[in-house]
Amino acid sequence: MDTSDQIVHLLRRAGFAAEPEDIERGIAQGLGQTVNRLVGFEQASEIDLIVNGLDVDEPQAPPRFLETLQIWWLHAMASTRRPLQEKMVLFWHGLFATSKDGVKDVRQMYLQNQNFRGNFNPDTGRIVNPDPGSPFPVGNFQQMLVYLTKDPAMLYWLDNRLNRRLNDEVGGNENYARELHELFSMGPEDVVAQVPNYTERDVRQAARALTGWTVNIRLDELNNFPRTFRFDAERHDPGPYEHLGHVGGDNADFIFRNLVTHRHPGQQQSAVGRFLGFRLFSFFGYENPEPEIVNALADVFDGANGEVPYEIRNMLRTIFMPGNPVSEAFYSAQAFRAHVKSPTEYLVGSLQLLRPSGLDWQDAHTKAFITRSLRDMGQTLFRPPSVNGWREGLGWMNASLAMARFNFANDLTSGPRKDQPLFDVHVFLERSDLQLASFDEIVDVTTLLLLQAPVADQDRQMLVNYMNAPINVIDEAERLEIKVRGLIHLIMCMSAYQLS
Numbered sequence: 292m293d294t295s296d297q298i299v300h301l302l303r304r305a306g307f308a309a310e311p312e313d314i315e316r317g318i319a320q321g322l323g324q325t326v327n328r329l330v331g332f333e334q335a336s337e338i339d340l341i342v343n344g345l346d347v348d349e350p351q352a353p354p355r356f357l358e359t360l361q362i363w364w365l366h367a368m369a370s371t372r373r374p375l376q377e378k379m380v381l382f383w384h385g386l387f388a389t390s391k392d393g394v395k396d397v398r399q400m401y402l403q404n405q406n407f408r409g410n411f412n413p414d415t416g417r418i419v420n421p422d423p424g425s426p427f428p429v430g431n432f433q434q435m436l437v438y439l440t441k442d443p444a445m446l447y448w449l450d451n452r453l454n455r456r457l458n459d460e461v462g463g464n465e466n467y468a469r470e471l472h473e474l475f476s477m478g479p480e481d482v483v484a485q486v487p488n489y490t491e492r493d494v495r496q497a498a499r500a501l502t503g504w505t506v507n508i509r510l511d512e513l514n515n516f517p518r519t520f521r522f523d524a525e526r527h528d529p530g531p532y533e534h535l536g537h538v539g540g541d542n543a544d545f546i547f548r549n550l551v552t553h554r555h556p557g558q559q560q561s562a563v564g565r566f567l568g569f570r571l572f573s574f575f576g577y578e579n580p581e582p583e584i585v586n587a588l589a590d591v592f593d594g595a596n597g598e599v600p601y602e603i604r605n606m607l608r609t610i611f612m613p614g615n616p617v618s619e620a621f622y623s624a625q626a627f628r629a630h631v632k633s634p635t636e637y638l639v640g641s642l643q644l645l646r647p648s649g650l651d652w653q654d655a656h657t658k659a660f661i662t663r664s665l666r667d668m669g670q671t672l673f674r675p676p677s678v679n680g681w682r683e684g685l686g687w688m689n690a691s692l693a694m695a696r697f698n699f700a701n702d703l704t705s706g707p708r709k710d711q712p713l714f715d716v717h718v719f720l721e722r723s724d725l726q727l728a729s730f731d732e733i734v735d736v737t738t739l740l741l742l743q744a745p746v747a748d749q750d751r752q753m754l755v756n757y758m759n760a761p762i763n764v765i766d767e768a769e770r771l772e773i774k775v776r777g778l779i780h781l782i783m784c785m786s787a788y789q790l791s
């Protein structure tokens with residue numbers, strides 16, 4: 292993989308698509324500077340869509356707020372100047388999977404989304420852009436667990452708002468304490484040593500420490516729905532606790548510290564470091580990374596080489612920055628085009644590359660088309676199928692889900708309203724300098740735009756044959772428009788386009 296291929300690969304994985312201007316900029320800057328720009332995304336100003344956000348201060352949520360929220364986030368992903376930030380918000384939404392079906396008010400899901408991008412303060416219930424104390428989306432993981440535990444949507448989703456002192460063995464509700472161990476921090480067993488990470492008693496003792504972590508249900512002019520964390524000392528069990536081999540503590544900070552530092556006897560890396568190394572590399576690189584890759588990322592998480600410990604940004608930099616074994620794996624042939632795009636990645640990336648000029652994010656038909664398409668492809672944002680999140684990889688692909696992708700491609704290029712098509716062929720040809728191009732040139736430029744790589748000879752010939760095949764249209768301009776729409780649809784249906 293040469294430098295240009297590496298940059299294209301990086302742009303696709305650290306964002307949603309490799310747009311031509313970004314490819315040119317990356318090649319001009321070089322791979323190292325491109326990594327620094329993506330990982331240090333705070334240097335890019337946030338778009339007004341995020342800064343101004345949605346209005347959640349009305350007495351009640353407006354109708355169809357879930358659709359509004361989905362469109363808001365998809366618009367943000369498609370428009371962002373901070374692709375890695377939005378990609379990490381998507382990562383945390385999948386890892387800390389929370390559904391609007393389990394919360395008190397759907398607007399709590401918006402607050403959680405802002406929490407994951409670093410713009411929400413759970414102690415005040417207010418959106419602060421940015422919240423200076425927030426560790427999200429790439430900061431200190433131990434502190435992330437604190438913000439996650441205080442998150443109002445999570446307090447409802449896994450019931451910790453109901454957790455109160457019971458006895459010396461368990462808190463009154465252990466749902467959140469269980470998932471904190473099993474899904475959110477270390478997993479049931481070490482991903483390398485394959486030994487259990489914790490016991491049932493560890494979960495029960497953690498539930499004790501998390502008693503009294505609840506939400507303020509008393510509403511006032513600043514809180515028109517439950518959105519503010521409250522620590523209820525009367526419900527809290529002050530310990531001491533026995534957790535992961537340690538005895539002590541009088542609050543949940545003891546649990547969070549034990550989690551991020553926990554190592555099994557004879558193991559150099561922490562269980563949480565390995566868990567996050569495995570999940571991050573699987574998300575950005577390829578599935579089931581080798582133990583040496585996982586351990587190297589866990590070393591970075593642990594600060595074994597002098598890094599500040601528990602920082603997610605350091606792990607991302609290690610994955611993307613050339614010159615270490617982890618990045619060698621990331622830029623390897625094994626990783627290149629080995630990631631099955633999630634429906635969100637497929638949809639957002641397509642919008643970024645094609646830039647459909649007829650797409651109006653506020654239009655009711657457009658909103659319905661986009662949210663319906665995403666649902667049919669198998670991913671409804673803010674409604675994961677369970678606390679386990681979505682199945683990744685080939686879990687995104689079966690006959691019906693693939694057909695939904697092809698239907699989206701058809702509607703994007705040719706509909707869904709025939710009188711007002713979203714995609715303007717003439718704008719596309721002008722932007723690509725293809726007004727006077729031959730069919731062969733149109734095929735080559737369009738495949739390069741959408742796939743960022745030459746296609747196999749037989750696939751290219753198939754597309755050229757399609758362009759040259761006769762159709763019952765006399766007007767040449769109309770023929771060209773029909774053919775270009777069909778060409779893009781065909782490319783978006785190719786197996787190569789489903790991979791990043």
